[in-house]
Amino acid sequence: MIALHDSKSTVQEAAAISLGDLKAEEAVPELLKVLDNPESLIYKAVISSLEKIGTPEQSQDSQVPVRILMLP
Structure with missing residues (x-):
């Protein structure tokens, strides 16, 4: 999961995929941290x-779509 925080966005994207x-x-907590970073280039x-x-957390209360709407 260290690669999610690499200096290269291509490495971050490959790690997320x-x-x-x-x-x-x-990995969910680390992936959510990436969404909280306004400088991240790998949201998709x-x-x-x-x-x-x-x-289960994602399917029960749909936090991911809500977080997307809150992005800058």
Whole structure:
């Protein structure tokens, strides 16, 4: 998960995509931190990964769509 915070956005994006493909539920808190960063360039990859992971929190209260609407 260190790669999510790499200085290169291509590395961050690859990490986010891989975590989604692996359905890595343990990565959800880190992926949500990326969404909270207004300088992040990988929102689409993170959102896609969270959808692939499909955690109970995401499906029950739909936090991801709400967070997207709140982005600057």
